[in-house]
């Protein structure tokens with residue numbers, strides 16, 4: 001199992017044990033983390049699963065691909081650390097990943 005921390009907008013850190021191959025969005029929804037709506041169910045077609053990758057992790061997680069970057073245009077308060085959480089797949093390399101939920105979705 002891999003560790004994933006999703007920090008809600010109110011600062012609550014939700015520390016989860018997750019399976020490799022699952023996405024950050026799936027784990028957020030499964031654990032009812034507030035602020036991740038994921039309306040399209042992970043198809044990279046809604047931008048309501050927007051998160052900020054913690055700065056310690058941005059390089060390891062890497063930048064969004066072109067399709068995700070296009071969708072991020074629809075997200076609220078996009079920053080250089082913004083990603084769509086349905087496009088981040090957990091793996092050993094991401095063990096300990098921390099992401100932050102924005103104030104609201106787009």
Ligand code: FES
Nearest residue numbers: 042044046047086
């Ligand atoms: S769940 Fe719709 S873009 Fe991520």
